[in-house]
Amino acid sequence: MSKNSSHTLKGNILVVDDQPDxxxxxxxxxxxEGYQVRKALNGQMALTACQTLLPDVILLDIMMPDMDGYEVCQRLKASDKTCEVPVIFISALDDVVDKVKAFSVGGVDYITKPFQVEEVLARVANQLTIQQLYRQLTEQNTQLQKLNEELKRSNDELEQFAYIASHDLQSPLQAIVGYARIIEATYENHLDTDAKQYIANIVNAGWRMTQLIEDLLDYSRVGTCTEEFKPTDCKTVLEEVLANLDEEICASGASISYSDLPTVMGSSTQLMQVFQNLISNSIKFCRPEVPPQVEITAKAKKNDEWIVAVRDNGIGIETQHFERIFEVFQRLHSYKKYPGNGIGMSICKKIVERHGGRIWVESQPGVGTTFYFTIPAKI
Structure with missing residues (x-):
């Protein structure tokens, strides 16, 4: 009995050589060494053997009658069934040209005769290890692709659910706030101080819930939007945003300045959301007794993209919070001091990424914050 006869077979090896010895x-x-071995005396037998049972590794001689090893390897690599099987050439030809040709036709390794047993075994084991790792990687990639598809489907369903739920919540919420106001107006003279405060709390909570629903709808619309991108003048977009924010700007005494802005391929509606969220934050998170100053600039980069910067002189952000602010529902301050639902920056991130760009922040507490986002310059 062989010393390894009780071992589990480690692989199926096809040996092709016209010399019986x-x-x-x-x-x-x-x-x-525990391998299953099949033999072929010529190229045609080798090709037939591969069709019958696919080997894990082929040891292939070059100098054979009728069909040499180079042609055998070429035929193996031309077939979808056998193209992935590693071929190790084993030959008495020791010229560099022969070795280069062996690799050019698809060989993965080359052993020169007379061979050493240890070398042959090491090279075979190496190719089997590579094959095993390749199969594992292929399987993992397949599983990962399936998981990604399932995750995308789940995200799409979640966005659709959020949109429908938020949309359907608007009517009953408006009814609650509306009836609370009717009670307040109709029975004003019959309500004591506590009752009036309770009604005010209902109205304020309703207003906050309305804002949350509107933010959720904005967030879900980014993912479900099917609007095609078209040439969009960022300067025109910004001017519309400033008109929308005119009341906030005047009330805060903010100063807004901007340089020439590019025309890009994008959604004017979504880019308006980005500018409006960034400028609103700059105004909201201002330092006490310091009028907000906001500067918007744009610079072209060599890799066919624009970098837009929105810079302010506000309270700033601690470095450890830079990534957190782009996560949905993440707030750094109390609602009473700085109202909001923590969705605005996640909307900006989602829109910028939908446009093929990225967004990041630089900030120094007590000095100010600059938000940067890129957008491809493709017109």
Missing amino acids: NLRILSFMLRE
């Missing part, structure tokens, strides 16, 4: 020696040493 070589076949016998190679077969014996490989079987001793």
